[in-house]
Amino acid sequence: MNALVVGEKIDQTASLANYLKKNLQPEAIYAATFRTLTAQELEILGGAGVRKIFQLPENGWLSGGAVAARALAELVKSRGLEFVAIYASKKGNEVAARLAQRLDASYASEVFAMERMGEGVLVKRLVLGGGYVESVLLKEAPRVVSAKFSSEALTSGERPEVELFSFEGEAPHVKLLETIKPERARIDLEKANLVVAVGRGFKKKEDLKMAEELARLIGAELGCSRPISGDLKWLEEERHIGLSGKRVRPSLYIALGISGQVQHLVGMRDSKTVVAVNTDPNAPLSTESDYYFVADLYKILPTTIEILKKKLGS
Amino acid sequence: MPDMVVCVKQTVDVYQLKPHPETLAPLFGQAQSKNSDFDLNALEEAIRIKEKHGGKVYVVSAGPEVKPLLVRECLAMGADEAYVLSDQSLVKADGAVTAKVLSAVIKSKIPNWDLILCGEASLDQNSYQTGPRLAEIFNIPHISYVVKLEIEGGALKAWRSVEDGVEVVSCGLPALVTVGLEINTPRLPSLLMIRAAQRKPLNELKLNDLGLSPADLEPKARSVEVKALKTERRRQKFEGKPEELAEKLAELIVSNLGGRR
Numbered sequence: 001m002n003a004l005v006v007g008e009k010i011d012q013t014a015s016l017a018n019y020l021k022k023n024l025q026p027e028a029i030y031a032a033t034f035r036t037l038t039a040q041e042l043e044i045l046g047g048a049g050v051r052k053i054f055q056l057p058e059n060g061w062l063s064g065g066a067v068a069a070r071a072l073a074e075l076v077k078s079r080g081l082e083f084v085a086i087y088a089s090k091k092g093n094e095v096a097a098r099l100a101q102r103l104d105a106s107y108a109s110e111v112f113a114m115e116r117m118g119e120g121v122l123v124k125r126l127v128l129g130g131g132y133v134e135s136v137l138l139k140e141a142p143r144v145v146s147a148k149f150s151s152e153a154l155t156s157g158e159r160p161e162v163e164l165f166s167f168e169g170e171a172p173h174v175k176l177l178e179t180i181k182p183e184r185a186r187i188d189l190e191k192a193n194l195v196v197a198v199g200r201g202f203k204k205k206e207d208l209k210m211a212e213e214l215a216r217l218i219g220a221e222l223g224c225s226r227p228i229s230g231d232l233k234w235l236e237e238e239r240h241i242g243l244s245g246k247r248v249r250p251s252l253y254i255a256l257g258i259s260g261q262v263q264h265l266v267g268m269r270d271s272k273t274v275v276a277v278n279t280d281p282n283a284p285l286s287t288e289s290d291y292y293f294v295a296d297l298y299k300i301l302p303t304t305i306e307i308l309k310k311k312l313g314s
Numbered sequence: 315m316p317d318m319v320v321c322v323k324q325t326v327d328v329y330q331l332k333p334h335p336e337t338l339a340p341l342f343g344q345a346q347s348k349n350s351d352f353d354l355n356a357l358e359e360a361i362r363i364k365e366k367h368g369g370k371v372y373v374v375s376a377g378p379e380v381k382p383l384l385v386r387e388c389l390a391m392g393a394d395e396a397y398v399l400s401d402q403s404l405v406k407a408d409g410a411v412t413a414k415v416l417s418a419v420i421k422s423k424i425p426n427w428d429l430i431l432c433g434e435a436s437l438d439q440n441s442y443q444t445g446p447r448l449a450e451i452f453n454i455p456h457i458s459y460v461v462k463l464e465i466e467g468g469a470l471k472a473w474r475s476v477e478d479g480v481e482v483v484s485c486g487l488p489a490l491v492t493v494g495l496e497i498n499t500p501r502l503p504s505l506l507m508i509r510a511a512q513r514k515p516l517n518e519l520k521l522n523d524l525g526l527s528p529a530d531l532e533p534k535a536r537s538v539e540v541k542a543l544k545t546e547r548r549r550q551k552f553e554g555k556p557e558e559l560a561e562k563l564a565e566l567i568v569s570n571l572g573g574r575r
Contacts, residue, residue, distance in 0.1 A: 275570070
């Protein structure tokens with residue numbers, strides 16, 4: 001089996017290659033990119049075991065999923081590639097689904113583990129709100145997955161050969177008018193060692209100040225459940241922890257006013273220690289916590305903050 | 315006046331679903347069905363477009379056992395007509411099969427449409443597949459993760475939420491759009507609307523009507539096993555006076571900071 005890896009960012013492409021090398025041992029790993037890579041990026045891909053790079057036209061990525069999928073499909077067909085792994089970013093998922101449709105491939109999305117099983121590939125993914133793992137068998141080639149693995153340290157290796165690959169034909173495209181970047185500096189919740197997360201237990205936006213103060217005191221990042229960033233828009237989308245948001249793995253996770261719908265649990269399950277404050281003694285988070293405080297956060301948080309100020313110095 | 319198709323999946327209510335204590339398999343029999351959350355956001359958006367620009371809203375739903383009552387809910391929200399396919403073989407459908415069936419319904423029953431709307435992913439499978447696959451089948455552009463949508467003069471302008479921020483994009487019609495819960499809050503139909511919806515056409519189809527046979531519904535991606543995730547937690551519960559709890563909470567936070575601040 002030979003394999004093609006595709007990521008929007010170089011560490012994503014490298015993480016896919018690293019994982020495939022270790023778990024599926026393909027005979028050859030190729031990478032596709034939609035821009036010119038720097039010497040350093042080439043070395044990173046080389047270090048991840050990529051043998052050769054196919055460089056596709058840049059507008060292939062910018063003009064929407066259909067064009068990218070068309071370009072990749074031409075590449076897969078012309079080179080007889082049997083396995084395609086696309087990093088499961090939002091755009092990656094769109095491209096992968098269109099590509100799978102175009103190739104009439106066996107496809108599974110949002111995969112977090114893979115292994116060989118007989119002639120096929122067995123993949124694992126989260127379903128039913130994130131509380132369950134589904135094992136899916138991709139029996140026949142071509143196989144396509146969109147996947148995300150925790151990234152390992154990147155190593156440098158020999159620069160792979162780069163081949164320009166252009167394709168003929170039209171695909172329905174969209175026009176990118178503008179990208180609105182978030183105003184604040186980007187936060188990296190997924191790498192945070194301490195996280196304070198807020199949920200619907202907060203009654204007004206102003207009350208989040210309590211959580212912000214707690215986070216500032218202990219040096220934690222602030223996160224939230226989906227309603228807070230989605231429906232209410234009290235916090236930015238990049239603070240959303242859950243199935244369609246960030247997956248965090250801090251040493252300490254403090255959940256305030258979060259009941260713990262399955263979609264949220266999947267985003268925080270890898271935390272080392274979980275402390276929660278919630279009024280409902282039987283909320284789903286109660287069985288997913290190490291320490292669960294059945295309490296009104298409005299009644300205890302101000303006092304806790306005062307105590308912490310004294311203990312830690314404000 | 316854009317005519318719109320909204321694909322609505324009926325799924326198990328994952329919020330109610332419990333696993334078997336020993337086998338960890340989901341106990342589907344004990345949980346109810348509902349319309350998949352994001353699909354209702356898609357429907358709401360279609361109805362808002364209709365209220366502003368006119369046009370018709372068709373609901374399409376396919377699955378092993380589509381419940382008419384839940385389809386009526388969609389009609390009550392403001393959809394004009396529904397096409398429904400129930401077939402037991404869809405129980406093991408993968409993304410390819412789902413897209414094949416939905417596209418077959420659209421092709422054979424809804425000759426004219428300008429826009430297809432879908433939820434970005436379903437509540438149960440979370441695959442992010444149906445929308446892009448349908449767009450590929452119809453060879454039209456698609457825009458996913460849309461948080462704001464405008465339609466004007468035969469073109470779409472959409473704001474899509476991605477990792478790096480919000481992309482503003484445009485494309486011509488026909489097109490396909492997928493949405494999440496950020497775009498709107500689906501309306502709850504009033505009693506009057508529910509009554510009025512009883513008279514709206516709900517067309518039940520058979521595989522035959524679409525020129526499909528069970529052999530066409532063989533999935534390429536086969537589900538082998540589904541098992542609940544289990545986490546090992548201490549599960550210590552604290553109840554009592556707020557002052558004492560506040561103190562205990564502070565203590566636990568400090569002892570878990572791991573010397574790092």
